[in-house]
Amino acid sequence: MNMIKNKVSEREEIEALLPWHAAGTLSRREAQKVEQALASDAELAIQYETVRQDLVETIGLNESLGAPSARAMQRLMADIEADVSTARRVRSSFNLGEWLSDRLSSFSPRTLAWSATAAALAIVLQAGLLAGMFVNDRQGGPFITASAPMEQTVKPGTDALISFAPTATAGEITKLLQTYKMAIVEGPTGEMYTVRLAVTGIPKEELAKVIKQLQDEKAVRFVGQKSAE
Amino acid sequence: MQTTSDEALIGRIAAGDKLAMQVLFARHHVRVYRFVLRLMGDPSRAEDLISEVFLDVWRQADRFEARSQVSTWLLAIARYKALSALRKRPDEELDDETAGAIEDPGDDPEVAMQKKDTSVVLRECLKKLSAEHREIIDLVYYHEKSVEEVARIVGVPENTVKTRMFYARKRLGELLKAAGVERGWP
Numbered sequence: 150m151n152m153i154k155n156k157v158s159e160r161e162e163i164e165a166l167l168p169w170h171a172a173g174t175l176s177r178r179e180a181q182k183v184e185q186a187l188a189s190d191a192e193l194a195i196q197y198e199t200v201r202q203d204l205v206e207t208i209g210l211n212e213s214l215g216a217p218s219a220r221a222m223q224r225l226m227a228d229i230e231a232d233v234s235t236a237r238r239v240r241s242s243f244n245l246g247e248w249l250s251d252r253l254s255s256f257s258p259r260t261l262a263w264s265a266t267a268a269a270l271a272i273v274l275q276a277g278l279l280a281g282m283f284v285n286d287r288q289g290g291p292f293i294t295a296s297a298p299m300e301q302t303v304k305p306g307t308d309a310l311i312s313f314a315p316t317a318t319a320g321e322i323t324k325l326l327q328t329y330k331m332a333i334v335e336g337p338t339g340e341m342y343t344v345r346l347a348v349t350g351i352p353k354e355e356l357a358k359v360i361k362q363l364q365d366e367k368a369v370r371f372v373g374q375k376s377a378e
Numbered sequence: 379m380q381t382t383s384d385e386a387l388i389g390r391i392a393a394g395d396k397l398a399m400q401v402l403f404a405r406h407h408v409r410v411y412r413f414v415l416r417l418m419g420d421p422s423r424a425e426d427l428i429s430e431v432f433l434d435v436w437r438q439a440d441r442f443e444a445r446s447q448v449s450t451w452l453l454a455i456a457r458y459k460a461l462s463a464l465r466k467r468p469d470e471e472l473d474d475e476t477a478g479a480i481e482d483p484g485d486d487p488e489v490a491m492q493k494k495d496t497s498v499v500l501r502e503c504l505k506k507l508s509a510e511h512r513e514i515i516d517l518v519y520y521h522e523k524s525v526e527e528v529a530r531i532v533g534v535p536e537n538t539v540k541t542r543m544f545y546a547r548k549r550l551g552e553l554l555k556a557a558g559v560e561r562g563w564p
Contacts, residue, residue, distance in 0.1 A: 165540040168547070174524040196563045203550060206500040207519035217411045217425040222403060224429040229396060229436050 160186070164193065167200045307347045307356060308375040309363070312340040317368035325368050329359065343375060384448035392439035403432050406449060409521060410456050416516055417460040417509065427463060431456045446530050453521060454531045457513075496559055503553040511546035518543060 163186040169175045170183045187194050309331075313322055326332065329346070336342035346359060356374060363372040382390075382401070390398035407428055414431075415424040434455050442451060504515065517523045517531060529536045551564045 165544050168518045168543055169525060172518055172522050174518075174522055192563075195561075199551070199561045199563050200547070202500065202561075203504075203515070203547065204519040206497060207504060207515055209497070210501045210504055211412050211416070211516060211520040214412045214415055215421075216408045217421075217428060221407060221411070221425050221429050222400070224426075225403060225432050225436075226396070226400070228429065228433045229399065232433070232436065233394070233396075 167197050171200045171204045306345050307351050308343050308345055309360060310341050310373050310375050311344050311369060312371045314368055314370045321368040325366055385444050388439050388442045388448055391436060399436055406452055410452050413453055413516060414456050414460050416512055418464060427459055430459055446527060450523065450527045450530055457531055499557050499559055503550055503557060506553055507546060507549060511549055514542050515546050
């Protein structure tokens with residue numbers, strides 16, 4: 150009884166594999182098993198013939214569907230180009246987090262210990278500044294909503310728009326900011342950052358001179374005075 | 379002449395090689411298009427969709443783990459996108475079950491039979507299969523996918539693949555019988 154059941158299930162198994170045998174996608178062992186069964190089972194052989202007909206007509210039907218126009222490739226390449234440009238812009242934008250991470254991973258443990266101390270000091274200083282701002286705001290500052298633009302909380306000063314050269318390293322950008330005593334106060338918007346050159350307004354001639362100097366810097370791609378809003 | 383393998387092309391695409399992308403596209407886009415067209419039935423939408431499939435390949439090439447053939451990966455992405463697009467159609471909000479049950483409204487096989495051409499009748503019957511049955515027959519016969527690869531593309535166990543194929547063939551036989559073609563099976 151069990152032997153008959155096994156024979157039936159084995160035949161069903163072979164029957165199920167016929168399409169893959171016709172398509173030539175069975176393993177060698179499975180293909181041999183199917184070949185043996187086909188040689189000894191006439192009914193299975195008839196079924197296999199129908200499978201072969203189905204395969205031929207399925208190929209014929211699919212081949213008759215034609216091909217897409219050249220527009221598909223053009224659209225793909227345009228999309229890829231747009232993707233590459235976006236990625237390039239993101240890469241060329243100065244990423245503080247990435248820069249910090251790169252720098253920290255290259256430092257020795259001793260340097261890291263000093264850096265941690267310096268960072269702690271910076272946090273304390275920043276906390277002091279924030280507390281100061283909070284107190285100032287409480288003493289008559291305007292009411293600001295959480296969604297209001299950041300500019301409202303920044304004191305007026307002399308700002309410039311700047312974009313860095315794609316080849317500029319994080320080190321070069323940091324050095325540039327230190328040399329000119331600039332601070333990034335906004336951005337990036339596209340590739341542009343807003344940098345604060347001075348906390349107060351500076352004379353026009355002096356500003357033009359600084360902008361000219363910045364333009365000659367290797368790490369700078371573009372710099373210009375930010376128009377007053 | 380030795381051609382670059384699909385896997386090598388994917389490696390180059392992951393490194394940002396646009397030429398490799400063009401080669402891969404040239405190699406596979408027609409088959410992917412036909413697979414999508416059979417699922418969606420709209421040449422213009424199928425064309426739009428294959429650009430999206432290959433754009434996904436461009437973006438995800440570095441995540442390809444070579445556990446399956448590149449063509450299997452392409453068809454799996456194409457299938458996912460085609461079904462997502464079909465689901466988004468406002469006039470055809472189909473769940474899997476409904477989508478699977480719908481048969482393609484091709485010419486009547488009986489009309490084709492009157493022309494005494496079995497080949498034409500068989501093709502008409504293939505068109506009349508449900509989307510689920512059409513898909514599996516195309517994957518096995520036209521795209522030459524193994525049981526394992528079909529399982530990967532469709533996202534079902536291998537035994538389900540075999541059973542589904544069996545019932546697709548059975549249904550095809552019934553449609554042929556109804557059109558007057560007797561083949562001795564089923």
